[in-house]
Amino acid sequence: MGPITMATIIDVAKRAGVSKSTVSRVLTNSGRIDADTKKRVIKAMEELGYQPSRAAQTLRNKKTKLIAVLVPRVSNHFFSTLIQGMEREAVKHDYQIVLCNTGNDPKKEYNYLKMLENHQIDGLILTAFRNPVELIQQFSSFGPIILVEEYTKDDIFPTITIDHQEAAYKATEHLIKLGHQHIGMVNGPEESIITKDREKGFLKALETYHIPIQEKWICFESFGIQQGRRYIQRVLNNDFYPTAVFAGNDELAVGVIQEAKQQGLDVPQDLAVVGFDDQDIATIIEPNLTTIKQPVEQLGEKAMLLLIDTLQGNKNISKKKILETKLIIRESCGMRV
Amino acid sequence: MGPITMATIIDVAKRAGVSKSTVSRVLTNSGRIDADTKKRVIKAMEELGYQPSRAAQTLRNKKTKLIAVLVPRVSNHFFSTLIQGMEREAVKHDYQIVLCNTGNDPKKEYNYLKMLENHQIDGLILTAFRNPVELIQQFSSFGPIILVEEYTKDDIFPTITIDHQEAAYKATEHLIKLGHQHIGMVNGPEESIITKDREKGFLKALETYHIPIQEKWICFESFGIQQGRRYIQRVLNNDFYPTAVFAGNDELAVGVIQEAKQQGLDVPQDLAVVGFDDQDIATIIEPNLTTIKQPVEQLGEKAMLLLIDTLQGNKNISKKKILETKLIIRESCGMRV
DNA sequence: TTGTTTAAGTGAAAGGCTTCAAATTAAATT
DNA sequence: AATTTAATTTGAAGCCTTTCACTTAAACAA
Secondary structure, X not given: OOOOOOOOHHHHHHHHOOOHHHHHHHHHOOOOOXXXXXXXXXXXXXXXXXXXOHHHHHHHHOOOOEEEEEEOOOOOHHHHHHHHHHHHHHHHOOOEEEEEEOOOOHHHHHHHHHHHHOOOOOEEEEOOOOOOHHHHHHHOOOOOEEEEOOOOHHHOOOEEEEOHHHHHHHHHHHHHHOOOOOEEEEEOOOOOHHHHHHHHHHHHHHHHOOOOOOHHXXXXXXXXHHXXXXXXXXXXXXXXXXXXXXXXXXXXXXXXXXXXXXXXXOOOOXXXXXXXXXXXXXXXXXXXXEEEEOOHHHHHHHHHHHHHHXXXXXXXXOOEEEEOOEEEOOOOOOOOO | OOOOOOOOHHHHHHHHOOOHHHHHHHHHOOOOOOHHHHHHHHHHHXXXXXXXXXXXXXXXXXXXXXXEEEXXXXXXXXXXXXXXXXXXXXXHOOOEEEEEEOOOOHHHHHHHHHHXXXXXXXXXXXXXXXXXXXXXXXXXXXXXXXXXXXXXXXXXXXXXXXXXXXXXXXXXXXXXXXXXXXXXXXXXXXXXXXXXXHHHHHHHHHHHOOOOOOHHHEEEOOOOHHHHHHHHHHHHXXXXXXXXXXXXXXXXXXXXXXXXXXXXXXXXXXXXXXXXEOOHHHHOOOOOXXXXXXXXXXXXXXXXXXXXXXXXXXXXXXXXXXXXXXXXXXXXXXXXX
16 A cells, blocks of 8 residues: 555655755766665655656656567567567666557558657667658657668668668579579568569579579569468469579568469479578478578667667677578478578 | 747637637637637637647646556567557547557456556556456446456456357367267366356366266366377377367467377367367468357457446446357368368 | 864745636626 | 625645756865
8 A cells, every 4th residue: 555646756865864955866877965864765765665756757867768679560479579678778868659550651660650759769760661761760859769770871771681683682582592593572562672682682692693684573562471372373374483592581582482383383392492580380381481580689778779879878789790590491492400 | 841840829829819728628629709809819820830739738627548458478479469450440530559468477467457556558458357356346446347258257347258158068069969979178277257158168068968067177277289289199198088179269279280190090080170260370270270250359348338338427338248169170170071 | 263064954936736716707687 | 875695706726746947065275
């Protein structure tokens, strides 16, 4: 049975026999305070179970200790894992995460930019964006905006990402070194810079090894199992089709494998497949998926740390950080582990 | 180039030629206001791009429009889907979600209860709890606490859930009707009331159909693929083992299937498996998993709605809501769709 | 003693909103 | 025209912190 209403700073001040300014100063660790006084104040706080009112602090400081995280789809394994990493880091520094599922709706995104302006959140982490870069940039005067996985030309925002191009190159090269000459790519949505990067890496590998490029086999789709199925259906419809496919993420890859198998092809015998992300499903699909592993939780953690560092004015922080990826070889390309 | 600082209620009042109380009244839609005045005020708001300061409102109203959602593990597909449903409903009513990944740590849970007391959040949704019910209950005087999926004896908290027992009964009955007489169950963690329910349903089905119960085949594990594998390893170690397994969730089921196959058993020929949840992986594992489908997003939505209704004082709300589950028959039990 | 310096602590204002009692204005009634 | 009644509007208080400019007390020097 605690008191029905929370103790305020005044209660603490009275109990400790000091003014509320003094209490505030111990709270914020600012100014000189007599050691004894400090002890007394802290004791009073404990006895009252005092917790400063976040609401009042927010009004005064214009800081909420809230960080918004925007993802296109929470239930997507990649994003939920990212979020998990962010949350872990955030709580370490006494921040909370406000979650937004944008569904790629520019308006929802915009609302959160407005929240930044309105001091409802201290900072923003984007994993994709659907508003013009210039517009988003305008809001960064109200608080830090950080990009994860995605990034922009000229590195306008601080970013944590991977080298998409290099990763795609690795994946494609793997297929080539296994002897494939006919390689297709089913990529993610066209709007995004990272899918373009992955395409670049793919094309670069083909060029490097003098493999002819078949435009027909290169498609943009949104990330999803169904989209992977559709892709391979379409491609198999011609009598000339690839012996290997690089998929923009694991879900696309799973779709490709499932549909290929259904059409009577043997994976990897008739069709080799590489994915991207290394989600759970990579080890559930048969054959197990060879794929690019991204350090997803780490991406989240680093992004959050970067944001918080920025918020706290730490100056020794780099604007862009590239984390390492790794090709995980399993069975979907015809090599046994 | 907007003004560098946000317009306040006073700016609006000046521009509309009224007092700030009047502006406030149109903002909150309270009290009688002359239609013309209202129009003028609204116009002024628009012209200034006015947005009320959440911080000030919070301080004044002791309402943050923030709802905390606690889950053991965000990256788990079940929870992230749940969250997605919640978010959708929350934004409809102008609420935001604050996310907490508890990792089953009672202390993290406790911190959020404290936040409720401190008016940092308006309400709380729990999907599991690790503090004593009595303790949690004490905090409900500070704001609504809602349970999803989980629930408590005597329905202490408003709850959205499914009939776990009935669902487990359905699943088990399905196995029995296919002719199985030797049925095991790998269940979720023992602490939870819902795993006990599922066990009850399982046992009831066995009883009803006069199937002998083999204690050895009934185990509690935490939800995970590895745990499923371990279970079936252990069970297969004896020379007398089940021909069918009911798994507490799809991940356990996938583990069971993978390990069984690896040990040379044919699924469903030698071992039939039913899962629980109907996650993505259910249609990726081979054979595709027969499982109980929970309306996960809906659980999230309804829970959020219940919470918000409570917050807004709507009185015609039921304390407990049971959503329907469905047995999805695929191939892991030996029936072709 | 008087004056100066340093340390410790305080009062008041500001931050932006909502609400209540009181005041003002308009409309209705006698 | 005077009085009631009803419809609008307003000023001020309060929500809880933080911070800045000051005051008080103590220590030291001249």
